Amino acid sequence: MTRRPVHRVAIVGTGTIGASWATHYLVRGFDVTATDPASTAEAALRSYVDAAWDTAASIGLVPGASPERLTFTTDLAQAVGDADFVQENAPERPELKVKLFAQLDDASPPDTILASSSSGITMSQIQAECRRPERTVIGHPFNPPHVIPLVEVVGGTRTSAETIRDTMSFYEEIGKKPVLLKKELPGHVANRIQAALYREVVHLIQEGVLDVADSDDVVSWGPGLRWGVMGPNLLWHLGGGAGGIEHFMDTLMPRMAASWQELGTPEFTPELKETIVAGVQREADGRSIDELAAWRDTMLSALLAVRAQDGPSGPPPAAGERKTETS
Known part of the structure; x- marks a missing residue:
């Protein structure tokens, strides 16, 4: 199967990790749509991107990259509806992640990879209620993602080998250092x-x-x-x-x-x-x-x-x- 070209990335959850991921994707030349239900989320996100931009740009700025390519919405379905890659960064609560990934699975294009930044919850737990669990994967960064290259990649029991392969390739293409974990375990590595x-x-x-x-x-x-x-x-x-x-x-x-x-x-x-x-x-x-x-x-x-x-x-x-x- 040919990998879906990535032009637009959706950031779900814009706390510290989500905002840092957004900065990295923007610096790497992507259109980024971010979503978060908090009333202060958009202002905090844009402030973070502005503050982190020079550092991130010194590491990997590409032609055409701009913070102006960031859009924000509180509508989850709208944020992921045209996304080519989704990076989820919601709070570390298993029941929340399970519900959220089921929603992401329903709202996003069927061939879009859904990656979670979860630092401790396994993808086998998170993908439990997804109709297309084969396209879900852990892409756990090391803080802050716009500076530290490491990303731990590991699938769940129902994640496809193609998703793992494509996720590894995508992260490497955008300047990350992806490391594939051969087994799931709480807290990753x-x-x-x-x-x-x-x-x-x-x-x-x-x-x-x-x-x-x-x-x-x-x-x-x-x-x-x-x-x-x-x-x-x-x-x-x-x-x-x-x-x-x-x-x-x-x-x-x-x-x-x-x-x-x-x-x-x-x-x-x-x-x-x-x-x-x-x-x-x-x-x-x-x-x-x-x-x-x-x-x-x-x-x-x-x-x-x-x-x-x-x-x-x-x-x-x-x-x-x-x-x-x-x-």
Whole structure:
């Protein structure tokens, strides 16, 4: 089956994630129709797009892209009636998602892909009442979508292989880094990985090993810098020295595996909550959420620009495969 060409994207739900998705699609040259029932949604959405535009444009502006190609309606059926791709971003409530996707299924063209940004609910749950569940899929971004390339893609039990294939291709075409999950599981993958890290961070804070600001520094000035370049498996390949990953697995991995038993399972008490809140407020040092977010996105866009010099798929090619540069 030939994939439906995408010219118009519908954004369903325009909170933080939906507004960020809308910005990304606009910067990539699509017509975007957004819908949300909240009375203040349109004003908040347009304000978000205006504020995020320069950062998003620095990463991937295409000719003809404009915030003027954004339209808004509170009518759900109208928003998706002529959509070529739907990106849903409603609150994380299973019963709401099930009802909403049944409505999207009825109101949208039958060959339009319906993608959910759900961070924790599986598509098998969400598609339960759809008449055409084969075209429904999870397309879970990492926040904020107009900056972070990652999108986790996973279907439900009734999602077709063609939908998975076409969704992966579409996200890649619009500058995302789609990763296909081979199995459904609550929370998908990226959130589970960061939850595992944060559990140990919270444990160390609770045990008095270090304070909140220092725990952030340990991550962002240590492993976080390396993770911005390559993932843990490839990093351990380097950690193995001349013997690479095989040497690491033979000599260092057994010690690391043994240490897993020592990792903490903190008890989230009111006292721990207050410790973290107070520590974060000191670390923020009076800077607003918007100011911190803008600084984060500026730094991330600079990192992405550096990474783009070597291509989007990882480290540069081997020496014999490098392209020659002309002066």
